[in-house]
Amino acid sequence: MDSLDFRILGMLIRDSRVSYETIAAALDVPAETAINRIFRMWDVGVISEYRIKVNPSLFGYKTAIVLAEAYRNYCKQKDIRAIRTMDRVTAVVETTSKIYSAYVLHTGEQELKGLVDQIKAKITPSRVTNVVFPREAPPSVKLSGQDWRIIEHLMDDPRASVDNMACDLQIAPKTLERRMEKLISGGVMAPTVVIQPGMFEGMFSNRLYIIFNDGSERARTGIVDGIKNKWNVIGLEHPQGAIIDVYGKTRRDIEDDLRSLKSMPEVRETFYTLPSRIVSSDLLIRKKVIEAVYRSDSTAGL
Structure with a gap:
């Protein structure tokens, strides 16, 4: 790389x-x-999948990232297998250390507490160490039945050509392009790829976790922007916490920078791991999209 x-x-x-x-x-x-x-x-194996990421807030969900630490290294795979059976868990990020994280969909604080309790029960004697809430903007587009069918088609074939989609969906290609652009710019969906950092050849791959104290949004944004400008960053989420994939840095570089971050009053905790594998699933969201298509088709048939 x-x-x-x-x-x-x-x-x-x-x-x-x-x-x-x-x-x-x-x-x-x-x-x-x-x-x-x-x-x-x-x-x-650096790229493992093309994917259409659909905004979970369309279905009333928010995302929480549950950070956990395995009791022993050999417990980690057992923990991850147990967590992956939960339909609200959309991704698990493994690392070369005992740290791992689960992306969990929830509808509110009370339900999230119950889901975290379920995770704790499944991974005992391992422990949950923290919960981070990434920034999620609600979609700004009202969806039609045609939009839901476009989303469903793209989830089945994320790289489908406009001409083939237009033929399958019986939509004019120009209309399809406009609708897709509106769905993307409106925050409804995002065409992306699933990557496997552990497969990067000849590059250090570090996943940094920065947990912020309560305080100024502007100060936290400034810290994140500073990281983005200084490091070779691919993923970035904040404000309550930043989860950052940094490439091409030595362990000493990372540790020096994290020591500097820890001295800031806005930062409560920092640590880093070497991500080795990302296991993800969009089955729950896919099911919700199919249900939305069915509802729109049923309504149109009335």
Whole structure:
């Protein structure tokens, strides 16, 4: 992996439907180079899946990231297998240490407490160490039955061509492009890729966890922006906490920077791990999308 790979990966994470020609033009490389780099990342397992990420708030859900520490290293796989049986868990991030995290969908504080209690019961004697709440903006688009069918089609085939989709959905291609753009810009869905940091060759991959104290949103945003400007960052979530994937830094670099962060009054806790595998599932959201399509079709038939 080199800087070109990471720039390509960054573009695919932001929009996995971007064309190879667009990537090549943006990075000033031949299209063949961009294609070969992407195929190589598939071959070695860096990219494991194209995915349409649907905003869970469409169905009344919020996301919480539950951080846990295995009682012993050998307990971690048992813990993760147990957590993955919960339909509200959409992803589990494994690391090379005893730390792991679960992305949990919930409808409110009371339900989240119950879900965290379930996780605690499943992983005993391991322990939950913290809960982080990523920033999630509600969608700004009112969805039609046609929109739900577009989303369902893309979840089945995230890289489907506009022409094929238009034919399947019986929509004019230009209309389809406009609707897709509105769904993306309106925060309804995001075409992205699932990556496996443990497969990065020749690069250190660190996942940083920064838990903020209550306080100024502006101060926390400033800290996060500073990290983004200083480090080679792919993922970033805040305000209550930042979970950041940083590449190309040595352990000493990371530890020096985290010591500096810990001295800030806005920061309550920091630590880092080496992510090795991301196990994710969109079955619950997919089920909700199918139900929405069915409801819209039933209403249209009345």
